[in-house]
Amino acid sequence: MNATPFWLAGRPATGDEELTVTHPYDGRVVGTAAVPTPEQVEEAVAAAHAVRREAAALPLHVRADALTHVSRRLAERSEEIARLITGENGKPLLWARGEVTRAVATFRFAAEEARRWSGTTQRLDTDPGAVGRMAYIARVPRGPVLGISPFNFPLNLAAHKIAPAIAVGTPIVLKPAPATPLSALLLGELLAETDLPEGMFSVLTVPNDRAGGLVEDPRLPIVSFTGSVPVGWSIRDQVPRKHVTLELGGNGAAVVLPDADLDWAASRIGLFSNYQAGQSCIAVQRVYVDRSVYETFLPKLVEAVNGLVTGDPWDDKTQVGPLVSQDAAERVESWVNEAVEAGAKVLTGGTRDGAAYAPTVLADVPADAKVRNQEVFGPVMLVEPVDGVDEAFDKVNASSFGLQAGVFTRDLDLAFRAHRELEVGGVVIGDVPSYRADQMPYGGVKESGVGREGLLYAMTDYTEEKIMVLTGLPL
Incomplete structure (x- = not known):
């Protein structure tokens, strides 16, 4: 069985090792995934860092068109992808099909939000000392994102990391769960069909015990994690100066x-x-x-x-x-x-x-x-x-x-x-x-995490305000 390649700065690649993916219901092998070497991980992070300014300058229509393309391709291949999810995750086809439908919507919502993504203005002449001044306030990317997605929704929760990053114009390095990497790798395949610049995305099937270097890397100033409570809070403790969002557990x-x-x-x-x-x-x-x-x-x-x-x-x-x-x-x-x-x-x-x-x-x-x-x-x-x-x-x-x-x-x-x-x-x-x-703000309090997903809300989390003051305007 040929190993499914991972995605290194938008290109398919293989390493020296493989992950074996088994079907939970009967234990049979459903696929293998190539594992990147440390040198390839470094290459992916370096590429994300290098392309960050180009990514931030991408016209909104380029971002939106890429997201729309992925949404459309997910819909076209929906049954194939649902069976892939069932194969690696074990969830019934009923729910796998529903997950694909949600992922189609997640990328569509992101495309819609990308087209609406814009700055605001604020008059400053409410004070006599600021006559003729106006502020233009834009939200700009904090920097490349490290997205870490779990096994229970291997497609749609990966989509919730990737789609808002593309919408705001920031590169993303995604690390899917080792038990269920195939759905995320397929997302990489669809992203590679777009006109996004090289380095805009990588999907790295890194084992959990090797993920610490990605978490600590200063070139990835945002960490968006969905998974278990102990791991999530340990990440936040590990990198207190990074912007960390956590979607963790619950007992609903x-x-x-x-x-x-x-x-x-x-x-x-x-x-x-x-x-x-x-x-x-x-x-x-x-x-x-x-x-x-x-x-x-x-x-x-x-x-x-x-x-x-x-x-x-x-x-x-x-x-x-x-x-x-x-x-x-x-x-x-x-x-x-x-x-x-x-x-x-x-x-x-x-x-x-x-x-x-x-x-x-x-x-x-x-x-x-x-x-x-x-x-x-x-x-x-x-x-x-x-x-x-x-x-x-x-x-x-x-x-x-x-x-x-x-x-x-x-x-x-x-x-x-x-x-x-x-x-x-x-x-x-x-x-x-x-x-x-998928478009609503979603997240918890207490041990359930910090920050919110939902396309616009994740886009806000990935960015920060930047102000330009215009002077001498005839307001």
Whole structure:
């Protein structure tokens, strides 16, 4: 099997080593990826640094046309790419196809934002000493970006690093997750079809234990990381003078209040605790149900979970496939077993088959259990009754994480109260915390990270204000 080349300053290249990519469901080899040498990594970073001024001067239409091209090519090759995602990640085709659709939109949104990217003016003659003066304020790139993307959305989360960089005119070096590099390498292939200058992008399949040099390199003053909490904060501690954005983990909570549509809430929570095999930082992990409807809601939730189609990710009907590896499934199994030994009850699920873990609902989970306090990143949720809104919101906030929360209510006053009181980056009313539109600001507080993704918001994060003062104007 020929190794898929990585992308070095816009050119395909191979190194002295290869990564082997296996399918989580059955362990078969689905591809190999070339690994760059240290000298090739240096070449990529040097090229990004060298082209930074040319990149910043690219006309907006050149940036937008490149982004539009990638969006169009993703759409043209959508089924092929979805199967590539399923092959390397193990997520069912249902979700892989959805990921491609989102990536198409991500690049399209970036193209639209690039065409609108412009400076502003400010009159300064509000003070007598500044008569005839006006400021022109533009946002300019902070410098080349190091993007580090995870395995759970190998295409669209790589897109969320690359697309805003191109939109603002700054080079990017992308390091995809070693377990799932093939989708990002395909993005490199599509970018290479554009007229972007050499050095504008590199996609380097660098193993995690060799990434420290990229993080520390002063020629990459921005680090945009999506991944685990410990790794993310260690990066920020490692380079405190860089501009670091972190999209980290969560243990997403859903609140079900008495006025909710219980059937809708049960179906949405059941599905979105388990989509992507729970390997989403906004998957539902904690469910707090008002006691007045708890006994009615609970069987509906268990029924919704039991109705999910599990198994072969290549089957179009499958909703829940394997985790990314057997090690990941074994970790989830150990956390559930630990909670059960401490008194938790398994209402459904609780079994493992290789890399697959059955969708699981737990009740009576102890306060100190990992499945309550840490990010499970697997198809497991806990459910418990609460006495009113105050207790529900207190329990949502009693977490070191704060990414998103969902509140099932039709009460507009409660919706605004939730938005005001919940300590999260986003509140979704009438649905699960797992909802994300790719153009909206997305990110968390507390241990869930710092900074925001979403095209315009990432573009803002990648840039800073630069002012020009014009003097002697007849204002």
